[in-house]
């Protein structure tokens with residue numbers, strides 16, 4: 229008889245310092261697929277749910293798929309949103325019982341307004357329904373903050389091994405395969421997690437250059453090859469902008485029966501701790517970035533400046549004004565900045581029309597702590613509806629909707645003002661409002677790392693700015709941690 233498997237996905241990366249909640253509307257704004265819409269939207273792509281569907285087809289499983297949803301990283305998930313989506317999984321578990329296994333594609337850094345460990349709660353509630361024996365497999369982002377409860381409640385748990393994340397499908401396929409073997413009683417997996425007193429580590433998971441992450445992954449592969457019974461090993465860089473007790477990097481090992489998972493996890497986390505000071509990313513202050521622009525005069529190709537500290541892809545508001553203010557003050561010429569998220573200012577530009585001159589307060593409106601609004605006068609150079617298709621290479625073809633968008637020219641800087649928060653990881657964010665990024669001397673983008681795929685190939689130089697002006701700063705001492713366990717590196721320990 230066909231195995232009966234439930235697959236579902238609820239994903240959020242929660243920046244607890246953000247005041248913007250992830251409510252039902254925020255999930256619907258990113259994506260929220262139910263029932264047949266899930267295979268229709270996700271089969272044939274390179275995401276986790278596609279891998280679960282392909283595994284089911286390969287092995288003849290009878291699949292139940294109630295929900296697949298995600299919201300852009302932001303503040304805490306509302307209890308109403310969590311309960312809405314979790315209840316759809318619970319209802320399917322009740323209505324379609326019995327099941328032989330459950331596969332979940334989660335992020336691993338979800339925080340609810342009244343619960344630090346969102347994924348742990350979900351797994352607990354699922355276990356309460358199905359009992360301790362039913363195999364549960366989980367895929368995670370490598371920016372997960374894995375708790376002991378999460379590890380104890382899952383039979384298989386594996387994280388991405390790439391950042392930028394390009395192996396979501398492959399990791400989910402591996403989870404499905406280990407759960408298939410579990411159902412067949414070939415293995416009896418268990419999950420072990422190890423952590424140290426650290427907020428951030430493993431080079432934040434970066435695999436674009438040799439460094440702590442790639443070296444620790446190589447060590448994991450050696451352990452897997454040498455020790456029979458070890459089934460999978462994950463290195464999680466953690467998500468440091470979640471102020472919870474168990475924030476930080478982890479090593480997660482899946483082992484068959486009594487195989488030495490604890491020793492392997494300890495070896496891996498020791499390596500992460502040993503390399504804690506090593507980073508492949510150098511960040512500078514705004515003034516240094518301006519100096520680099522001056523030095524680069526005459527270079528072939530733009531200087532690309534990344535606003536690391538206010539990355540909407542990590543929960544930043546996308547309206548912090550520190551870098552933009554510095555660029556205006558320096559009087560940079562032939563520059564473009566994408567984006568400042570300010571729906572009010574975008575609407576004012578739309579109302580004024582192309583060619584109009586107007587004075588307004590731009591950005592810094594959600595929380596002035598990260599840069600107050602800038603009072604400025606500019607000319608509206610262009611307006612657009614904010615929708616376009618990504619040029620790639622990352623997420624090529626994906627539809628983007630930034631809401632009403634405008635270009636405001638202030639001095640020599642074209643500022644793209646948008647209405648929905650987005651990380652600027654594609655040239656389309658400039659091009660769809662009439663800016664040809666290749667022709668500019670300076671391009672500034674709200675992004676930490678993903679921007680490199682599209683912008684590094686044409687850049688004369690890349691500069692990453694972080695002087696603490698945002699919710700995704702690596703200057704952690706500028707953020708008001710209260711719940712993270714202390715002492716912890718790098719807040720208290722060196």
Ligand SMILES: [Zn+2]
Nearest residue numbers: 369370371393
């Ligand atoms: Zn991630």
